[in-house]
Amino acid sequence: MSALKGRLLLFTFAILTLFSISWLLSKNLIGSIPVMHAVGLRLWATTAALWLIVAFRERAVWASIPLRSKMPGFFLLSILGFSLYFASSFGALKTLKASDLTMVLATIPGITYLLGFLSRSLGFSWLKFSGVLIVSAAALAFNASGNEGGAVSPAGIALALVAAFSYAVYGLLSKRYLKDLPLLTSLAWVTLISAMTFVPLFVIEPAPLxxxxxxxxxxxxxxxxxxxxxxxxxxxxxxxEGGVLYANAIGLLAPFAVVTGEWLIGAGAALSAVKVIAMAAAVIGITLLFVDASGSTGWHVKRRSPDSRLVRK
Known part of the structure; x- marks a missing residue:
């Protein structure tokens, strides 16, 4: 196994583990704290943790970032990947069931691929196309299984689509705005800016705090x-290292991981045939994307000849 494949596997399992723990804790937390207050407080805790690490790990490069030129990019990423995404997705939950929201968010890899292909930042390959199609269909089938149906709010769907579009654009623009910058310091600025957008909520409704x-x-x-x-x-x-499609597809696996964990410890409901098939399909889809991602060079820029145009993978 190559070093790249090993890193991607390690990162994938770490993300899934943390996603699952986070999902279970969040479910418990919002029983006693309003959702948006919980999101804001969580983001402030994330920001504090990142800045603490920066103080020890990247203090030397902190002052080297040209903030005046980079701050507009940080601000845009903070809105797209955090503030707008959270506000839209949790706003959608006011009129949608969680399963309906999850099904809409399952379109993120597909939206990412479409936007990337149209903007020519992502090239076509059968592995990408097949992987995105299979893993998205699996996520939709998994979350639709057992859904009671009923009327669906158009406004809720619209907000959920805004969240999906926002996160897809965030993933694509991260390449442009965070390339060649110290990772921890850049993320610390992005999360800090986003956390600041929750301050008005805390001032207007301080009671939960x-x-x-x-x-x-x-x-x-x-x-x-x-x-x-x-x-x-x-x-x-x-x-x-693996590209935006693979990175955005990992999030779709979190519900599978949570349900599997609950089933293994005997705390979850019995898995239906549709869910089992969807889980198997998701594994196939993410495997295709993994094979494609492990052969990519992420943000590396290749020159095919001295006179050729730069090509990003």
Whole structure:
């Protein structure tokens, strides 16, 4: 196994593990804290953790970043990947069931591929196309299985699509705005800017913060510092080495991982035939994307000849 494949596998399993823990903790936390307050507090904990690491790991390069020229890019990424994504997805939950929201968010790899192909930042390959198609269909089938149906809010679907589009663009633009920059310092700035957008919410509705108990505060700290901060760093590493399609597809596997874990410990419901087939299909789809990603060079720029145009993979 090549070093690249080994790193991608390690990063993938780490992201899935942290995603699953984060999902379970979040589910427990929002029972006592309003969702948007929980998201804001979690983001502040993530920001604090990243800046603490920067102080020890990247202090020497901190001052070397030309902030005046990079801040617009950081601001755009903070809105697309965090503020707008969270506001839209959780706003959609007001009128959608969680399964409906998850099905819409399952389109993120497909939207990413379409936007990347149209903007010529992603080339066509049968591995990419087949992998995205299979893993997206598997996620849709998995979350549709057992859904009670009923009327679906157009406004909720629209907000969910905004969230999916926002995150897809974030993944594509990360290549442009974070390339050749110190990773931790860049992410610390991006999350700080996003965290600041939650301050007005805290000022307007301070009651949930004042009622925060020690147990919930520890959950927020664990979610933000121990789960989210490493995931954001690992996501950028996977995006850099394996490409945006593979990085965005990993998130689709989190519900599979959570349900599998609950089933293994006997805490989940019995898996239907549709869910089992969808899980098998997801493995096939992500494997195709992994094979494609492990042969890529991420952000590396190749020259085919001295006179040829630069080509990004």
């Amino acid at each position: 004042l009622a925060l108990n020690l147990n919930d505060a520890l959950k927020v700290l664990l979610l933000g510092a121990a789960c989210s901060a490493p995931v954001y760093v690992l996501y950028q590493k996977v995006l850099a």
